[in-house]
Amino acid sequence: MSFPAVVKPASRHSSSGVETVRDPAELRAQLDAYLPHETVLVEEKVTGQEFSVESLVQDGRVVFASVTRKETTESGTRTFVELSHSVPNELDGVNEVILDANRRMLERLAFGSGIAHAEWRVDGAGRTYLMEVAARTPGDGLSILYSLATGVPMEPEIIRIALGEPAAYPAPRRYARQVYLEHEPGLLGDVTVDWPGISPAWVGEGGLWPEIEPGAQTTRPPCVPCSCSRTGAPSSGRCTARTTAP
Structure with missing residues (x-):
């Protein structure tokens, strides 16, 4: 096969365990990182x-x-x-x-x-x-x-x-856009939102998202806390995530 390649465990979600490998040695090392029961796909990297x-x-x-x-x-x-x-x-x-x-x-x-x-x-x-x-x-x-x-x-x-x-x-x-906060690896300790009238909403393990109604055509586009980015937030507010070391 040709390199670079992408290694993907088929039974996971949210891109967990999906990695780029540059040569046969990296491929062997990456395959050893998966559990014995996992089915792993090795694909051409596009x-x-x-x-x-x-x-x-x-x-x-x-x-x-x-x-x-x-x-x-x-x-x-x-x-x-x-x-x-x-x-x-x-x-x-x-x-x-x-x-x-x-x-x-x-x-x-x-x-x-x-x-x-x-x-x-x-x-x-x-x-x-x-x-x-x-x-x-x-x-x-x-x-x-x-x-x-x-x-x-x-x-x-x-x-x-x-x-x-x-x-x-x-x-x-x-247009609508969802942006994830980038952060250092660690345990999420808190999320604070400095935005008038806005508080964070936690999705949690149940995966239930809050009800977000579309605004009228004449309304100014809103920024929802779960959709803030570290570089895209306007000057009227900001959303920050604090992590602690693992």
């Missing part, structure tokens, strides 16, 4: 911007598909932890290419009815590479981002597809 496509398909017909742009930690490390999601993708020249590849992929899979979450990369030559696809809703806060960007939740349409009822979902009308 350099390029990462995206995902959320697709609603009914009786083989794509009734909705949209491109989400992602940023990960890979630029400064060997890992691929996601740092932000932008809905919809605002980079020029790639949406049509990705959506066309995504449509052909669903046709090749004979995808019938349901929701598909596919992850793609586009290299410098504009070629698309499928990294993975699953018949599931998107993770993290992407469902909320689409609710904010379109003005309506996606879940009722997924249920209509499951029930065989006619389904439709609007294209995004505005």
